[in-house]
Amino acid sequence: MSTAEQQNALMLASLLGVNEADASERLRRTVLLTAEQGWKSSWASEVGQLLGRTVEVRFEQGDAAPDLELMIGMIAPRTGAKCLFVNLGAAGAALSMDPLGRFTGEPHGLHAAAAACAVAAAAVHAVIDNAALPPVRLPMRLDYSQLGIPDGALNRPIDVGHALMAGAGAVAHSFLRAARHLDVQGELVIIDPKVVQGGILNRCMYLREEDVGGDKAVVLAERAQADFSDLRLRPYVTDFKSYVRGLGHPPVTVFVTVDSRHVRRSIQLEVPGRIVDASTTDVRGVVVHSNVLPTEQACLACIYRHVPEEHARERSIAEGLGVDLADVRHGLITADVARRIVRRHPALDPAAITGIAFDSLFRQLCAEQTLSTPEGRQVLAPFAFVSAWAGVLMVVEMLRSFAGTTKTNYWSVDPWNLPIARGRTLRPRHPECQFCSKPEYEPIIRELWAERVEA
Ligand SMILES: [Zn+2]
Incomplete structure (x- = not known):
């Protein structure tokens, strides 16, 4: 079993309360994709790429019966397997266990990407078929207007200027995968000090097996650049704070995709003019936040303020690896800390674990029992469709923030069902x-960004 498959198995084992071997067996179940000819067939291959990061996907019938046949468009099933029916058009998409009617028109690429997330969630649910999974309410109908994209925004170029992206992990990959459907212009500096670990292949859509060991920022920029002609991707292998200090002024726009609450707070402390953020909570939630300074409302550090569970999680990582709490809060394993971890875990090579995140190593080492605790579950990796939803919703939030029309700053979405606008x-x-809440920041914020609010 690859480390990526193991990440999925640990997550599923934790959700179902079964052991890792049993979870792996369920993840080897097969979905056969059957699609109408034309653009629905190309869209089916996108759905297959996403779904294939979690369960087995086939496009050819083969000898063995599939566990689920995913029917895309108006077409007859090829097998007697359980069917999930999907159809989509210019205004919406529908999913059902019963055959669906006709849809007209072709959706915008971003709308189709959103529909692909919903389909992958429902297909994973149907093929794993266990009451302990979060519920999926079928039939469901995705009305694209629920996404809250400003009128006309999908058909206009969007210039992000000189923007930064903190992190090059699963949400960063998904953000760029979704953004490729738009005409994004400008420059995006991708900042991540870490190297690619095998375990993230289950949810980083641009990564290939041979990228393991490469710099996360460099690999993402190289792989994703082909999808953008007017947006230049520039990787930096360093931490966010060091990059910003080198700039000499606070960044205007930051897309935040890191996976630590602590790092999120530290990014807000660098006083960026605009933040667009998305995060995932194991497989249960996706949260999107944005703010433009100065604001009277929540900032990123308000949303991700220090909470007791965060402390418990850091402590269980520190205890598991045999290091101090302060080391874990630093986020990355240094050469010195690596030597201390190896004293507790002699099978590890200190050079190989230097520069990787504590969470990643913890996930690799931890037994099922540790990861099935509430603290442990917080470090489990989400399934690919959860990260993909985060990417799509982050692109939507970018469009809302740049249009200056958003009156909200927070959206919590259930990735197994559909985004609800009134949420x-x-x-x-x-x-x-x-x-x-610190008065000393007030004059700094006013001086830096006061003109923007009046503009
Ligand atoms: Zn705040």
Whole structure:
């Protein structure tokens, strides 16, 4: 079993309360994709790429019966297997266990990408078929207007200027995969100090097997650049703070895709003019946030303020690896810390674990029992469709933020079902926020970004 498959198996084992071997067996179940000719057939291969990061996917019938046949468009099933029916058009998409009617028109690429996430979620649910999974409410109908994309925004170029992207992991990959459907212009600096670990192949859509060991930022920029003609991707293998200090001024726009609450807060403390953020919570949730300074509402450090569970998670990582809490808060394993970890785990090579994230190593080493605790589950990797939803919704939030029309700053979405527009909220400032509740930041924010609010 590859480390990527193992990540999926650990996640599923934790959800179902079964052992890793049993979870792996369920993930080897097969989905056969049967699609109408034409653009629905190309879209089916996109769905297959996403779904194939979690369960087995086939396009050819073969000898063995599939566990599920995914029917895309108006077409008859090829097998007697359980069927999930999908159809989509210019205004919406539908999923059902019963045959669906006709749809007209062809969706915009970003709408189709959103529909692909919903289809992958429902297909994973149907093929694994276990009551312990989060519920999927079928039939479902995705009305693209629920996404809240500003009128006309999909057909206009969007210039991000000189923007930064913090992190080059699963959400970063998904963000660029979704953004390729738009005419994005400008420059995006991708910042990540880490190297690619095998375990993230289950959810980083641009990665291939041979990328393991390469710099995450470099590999993502190289692989994704082909999808953008007017957006230049520039990788930097360093941490966010060092990059910003080198700039000499706070960044105007930052896309935040890192996976630590602590790092999110530290990014807000660099006082970026605009933040667009998306995160995943194991397989259960996707959260999107944006802010433009100055704001009277929540900032990124309000949304991801320090909470007791975060402490418990850091402590279980520190105890498991045999290091101090302060080391874990640093985020990355240094050469010195690597030597200490090897004392507890002699099978590890200190050079191989230097420069990787504590979470990644913890995930690799931890037994099922550790990961099935609430603290352990927080470090489990989501399935690919969860990260993909985060990427699509982050692109939507970018469009809303740049259009200047968004009256909300927070959206929590259930990745097994559909985004609901009325779920968007305006979160207030948190009185104990380490950024916006500190009066010393007030004049700095005004001086840096005051003109923007009047513009
Ligand atoms: Zn705040």
